[in-house]
Amino acid sequence: MQPLAELKPVVDEAIAPERPIIQVSGLDHVYPSRDGPVHALSDIALTVGEGRFVVIVGPSGCGKSSLLMMLAGLRHQTAGTILCSGRPITDPDPDRVGVVFQEANLFPWLTAIDNVAFPLALRGVSRAERAARANAMLELVGLGDAGGRYPHELSGGMKQRVSIARGLVQDPPVLLMDEPFAALDEQTRMAMGEELLRIWSATRKTVVFVTHSLTEAVYLADEVLVMSARPGRIVDRMEVELPRPRTYEMMAGAVFGRLRDRIWQQIKAPAR
Amino acid sequence: MSLGAMSPGAVRTLIILGVLVLWEALPRLGLVPMLFLPPLTTTLVAGFSDWRVYGAALVVTLTEVAAALVFAVGGGILIGAFVGALAGPRRILLPVFSSFYAVPIVVLYPVFTAWFGIGSESKIAFAAIYGFFPTMLATAAGIQTIDPNLVLTARSMGATPVQRLLRVILPASIPTLLAGLRLGGALVIVGVVVAEMLISAAGIGYLVTSSRTVLDSPRVFAGVLLVLVIAMGFDMAMRVVERRCAAWGGGAPAQVPRRRPIARETGQANAA
Amino acid sequence: MRSSLPVLLGRALLIAAFLGAWEALPRLGVADPELLPPFSTVLGTLWGLLARPALRADLAITTVQLLVAVAVALPVGTLLGLLLSENPRLGAIFDPLVFFLFSIPKSIFLPMFILTMGIGFWQKVAFGVFSTVFIVLMSATAAVRAVRPDHVFVARAFGATRAQIAWRVYLPSMLPILLEGFRLAVIFGFTAVLLAEMYASRTGMGHQIASWGENFMMDRLFAGVLLLAIVAIVLNEAIRAVEVRCSHWRS
Ligand SMILES: Nc1ncnc2c1ncn2[C@@H]1O[C@H](COP(=O)(O)OP(=O)(O)O)[C@@H](O)[C@H]1O
Numbered sequence: 160m161q162p163l164a165e166l167k168p169v170v171d172e173a174i175a176p177e178r179p180i181i182q183v184s185g186l187d188h189v190y191p192s193r194d195g196p197v198h199a200l201s202d203i204a205l206t207v208g209e210g211r212f213v214v215i216v217g218p219s220g221c222g223k224s225s226l227l228m229m230l231a232g233l234r235h236q237t238a239g240t241i242l243c244s245g246r247p248i249t250d251p252d253p254d255r256v257g258v259v260f261q262e263a264n265l266f267p268w269l270t271a272i273d274n275v276a277f278p279l280a281l282r283g284v285s286r287a288e289r290a291a292r293a294n295a296m297l298e299l300v301g302l303g304d305a306g307g308r309y310p311h312e313l314s315g316g317m318k319q320r321v322s323i324a325r326g327l328v329q330d331p332p333v334l335l336m337d338e339p340f341a342a343l344d345e346q347t348r349m350a351m352g353e354e355l356l357r358i359w360s361a362t363r364k365t366v367v368f369v370t371h372s373l374t375e376a377v378y379l380a381d382e383v384l385v386m387s388a389r390p391g392r393i394v395d396r397m398e399v400e401l402p403r404p405r406t407y408e409m410m411a412g413a414v415f416g417r418l419r420d421r422i423w424q425q426i427k428a429p430a431r
Numbered sequence: 432m433s434l435g436a437m438s439p440g441a442v443r444t445l446i447i448l449g450v451l452v453l454w455e456a457l458p459r460l461g462l463v464p465m466l467f468l469p470p471l472t473t474t475l476v477a478g479f480s481d482w483r484v485y486g487a488a489l490v491v492t493l494t495e496v497a498a499a500l501v502f503a504v505g506g507g508i509l510i511g512a513f514v515g516a517l518a519g520p521r522r523i524l525l526p527v528f529s530s531f532y533a534v535p536i537v538v539l540y541p542v543f544t545a546w547f548g549i550g551s552e553s554k555i556a557f558a559a560i561y562g563f564f565p566t567m568l569a570t571a572a573g574i575q576t577i578d579p580n581l582v583l584t585a586r587s588m589g590a591t592p593v594q595r596l597l598r599v600i601l602p603a604s605i606p607t608l609l610a611g612l613r614l615g616g617a618l619v620i621v622g623v624v625v626a627e628m629l630i631s632a633a634g635i636g637y638l639v640t641s642s643r644t645v646l647d648s649p650r651v652f653a654g655v656l657l658v659l660v661i662a663m664g665f666d667m668a669m670r671v672v673e674r675r676c677a678a679w680g681g682g683a684p685a686q687v688p689r690r691r692p693i694a695r696e697t698g699q700a701n702a703a
Numbered sequence: 704m705r706s707s708l709p710v711l712l713g714r715a716l717l718i719a720a721f722l723g724a725w726e727a728l729p730r731l732g733v734a735d736p737e738l739l740p741p742f743s744t745v746l747g748t749l750w751g752l753l754a755r756p757a758l759r760a761d762l763a764i765t766t767v768q769l770l771v772a773v774a775v776a777l778p779v780g781t782l783l784g785l786l787l788s789e790n791p792r793l794g795a796i797f798d799p800l801v802f803f804l805f806s807i808p809k810s811i812f813l814p815m816f817i818l819t820m821g822i823g824f825w826q827k828v829a830f831g832v833f834s835t836v837f838i839v840l841m842s843a844t845a846a847v848r849a850v851r852p853d854h855v856f857v858a859r860a861f862g863a864t865r866a867q868i869a870w871r872v873y874l875p876s877m878l879p880i881l882l883e884g885f886r887l888a889v890i891f892g893f894t895a896v897l898l899a900e901m902y903a904s905r906t907g908m909g910h911q912i913a914s915w916g917e918n919f920m921m922d923r924l925f926a927g928v929l930l931l932a933i934v935a936i937v938l939n940e941a942i943r944a945v946e947v948r949c950s951h952w953r954s
């Protein structure tokens with residue numbers, strides 16, 4: 160073996176053989192607050208390979224959203240570096256990263272199609288191109304005929320689809336998703352998971368997906384990162400070696416159960 | 432058909448008709464002195480036969496209203512937006528202003544007549560102050576109901592501060608601005624008329640008071656009725672405008688703040 | 704919620720700046736002291752006025768009119784509000800009418816009160832009641848709506864009697880909103896009574912203010928305005944303090 164290869168961490172070698180697109184190292188974050196500083200994230204290091212579906216799972220309040228906000232350039236970390244496509248992330252860069260939040264956050268005064276086209280409008284893309292690209296995205300998420308509706312005329316699941324379409328419309332290589340289905344009911348949530356996997360395999364984006372649901376994590380992921388309670392650190396990472404396309408039946412299988420159990424053991428141990 | 436079986440709307444119409452009939456009949460039958468309550472027809476005839484006088488007074492009043500509106504609503508919305516949007520000024524100013532809200536502004540009117548005389552200036556100054564505080568407080572409260580996640584979302588798409596203001600904060604504030612205009616306008620109308628009633632030489636309020644001093648009840652009632660029609664007309668017109676401009680909110684401006692708690696209940700607890 | 708020190712400091716600074724400007728502008732000759740007497744002068748005048756029995760009598764009559772008006776409007780408005788919100792039929796018929804009456808401006812009806820009732824004590828009380836009763840009514844309806852049906856169900860499931868439900872579920876849920884309505888009634892009632900006194904009266908603070916204004920007695924006029932502003936703010940803050948306390952033992 161080459162000595163150069165031995166310098167690389169074995170774990171990364173095994174888990175992310177693809178070209179890394181996100182590299183985080185030594186990430187630390189402390190929030191100042193009235194009751195003293197809150198240590199939200201501690202010594203986070205992670206690498207996301209291009210085209211992978213990575214799920215970060217952890218208990219409520221462990222800093223998942225904070226981490227995602229930093230990956231999106233929406234918040235500045237106290238210490239550490241975040242590289243995306245080899246360059247540091249300091250401010251939101253829609254060319255590199257698209258974001259989908261827990262709530263769809265659609266602009267209520269815009270129709271579905273105008274919501275999807277909004278990021279393009281910000282950059283002065285021509286009206287015709289805007290319409291064409293937004294329409295294509297709505298088709299992709301299965302809402303081709305709902306473009307004229309206002310957000311209050313859409314169901315929760317439809318809103319979140321529009322939000323995903325909006326996150327993808329600028330064609331960023333990376334899509335960050337912060338518990339995007341947490342506000343949906345169980346059935347819609349399952350359907351949206353399936354839908355997301357379909358969209359993902361159609362676009363081959365890199366997805367970093369945050370959730371507190373163990374089932375969702377195992378069902379969606381190539382790779383699961385488990386975070387501990389505050390201060391959040393990554394306590395485990397595992398490869399999900401279930402074949403794709405994933406099916407509902409897999410959830411009852413032994414592999415699925417073992418992985419979910421392993422995450423549960425990590426999460427529950429330090430909690431109270 | 433018995434009263435109990437009728438639809439509420441029909442009963443209501445009946446009640447309103449009954450009131451109008453009583454308004455006509457009671458004084459005619461001598462059950463109520465004409466001085467206290469001139470019959471409806473007498474009132475209307477008095478108003479319409481003097482339409483030149485009322486028309487000229489209306490011009491004076493409406494001119495004063497328009498001028499006061501600029502100060503009250505313009506100033507109220509500008510300062511309210513400023514106070515509501517910025518945390519520092521909000522925490523310092525809002526409690527002071529809402530304490531001030533308790534002060535009976537009407538006692539300032541003699542100050543204005545002493546300063547500006549009994550012409551239009553004192554009415555404009557008084558009505559402007561009268562409409563300013565409620566408009567400002569309503570705007571400050573309304574601006575705070577703008578979902579901060581919308582701004583965050585725009586930021587994640589790389590919106591510049593100017594784009595955030597023009598494309599997110601401004602459209603999101605439209606319901607608040609219109610509601611502020613409706614509230615402020617109503618108060619300004621009342622403020623001008625009350626000021627004219629107290630001390631003046633022209634306008635609808637003056638007409639009412641001078642009719643009252645000579646115990647000309649029909650003309651008092653006609654004047655009050657005219658003011659009522661103006662105030663209600665303004666309110667209805669503003670409601671139509673609000674419904675037009677805020678069609679995206681599902682009709683009612685109140686929908687904007689109402690949506691959040693519902694989402695919070697169905698969503699996961701974010702700050703457990 | 705308690706405010707931090709810098710916020711309190713900022714607020715104090717703001718008020719100091721306002722009073723400072725009031726003092727400085729006429730003293731520096733920027734404003735005509737005849738039209739805007741300095742704050743200290745006004746304070747001195749106020750002190751002198753308060754020593755006079757005639758002024759205290761005016762203050763008393765205004766206060767009594769306000770209190771009587773609120774004392775009438777409060778039970779009447781609350782009862783009507785309860786009636787409309789607990790009886791669906793009545794509510795369906797009268798709610799739009801009541802809302803209409805709530806939203807129309809009341810001050811413009813003042814001349815009619817004078818035509819029918821003259822310019823005495825009861826006319827001002829009646830106008831005060833008319834100006835406030837719909838506010839109380841609306842807040843009573845809102846208060847009933849604030850009672851959550853699931854709380855009532857829970858209480859009933861545990862075998863609470865009607866009286867217990869009224870006392871332990873309805874009252875605590877409704878009290879904060881009723882108090883808010885009470886506070887607004889006092890504010891609007893105060894304005895109504897003062898307006899009625901300014902419009903046509905021989906007594907009361909409103910009458911005094913109006914006649915000081917007409918006679919260009921600016922230092923007295925400002926003293927009166929200052930006094931009434933202080934009274935209104937103190938009343939308002941006192942009721943608000945009770946409100947805060949009540950919502951405390953609610954949660
Ligand atoms: N703006 C902030 N100021 C202070 N503390 C914060 C802020 N945002 C989040 N926190 C705290 O940081 C911790 C992590 O929050 P978050 O990233 O939202 O966690 P998660 O998304 O995993 O639930 C929590 O304890 C939260 O209270």
Ligand SMILES: [Mg+2]
Nearest residue numbers: 223224338701
């Ligand atoms: Mg979160």
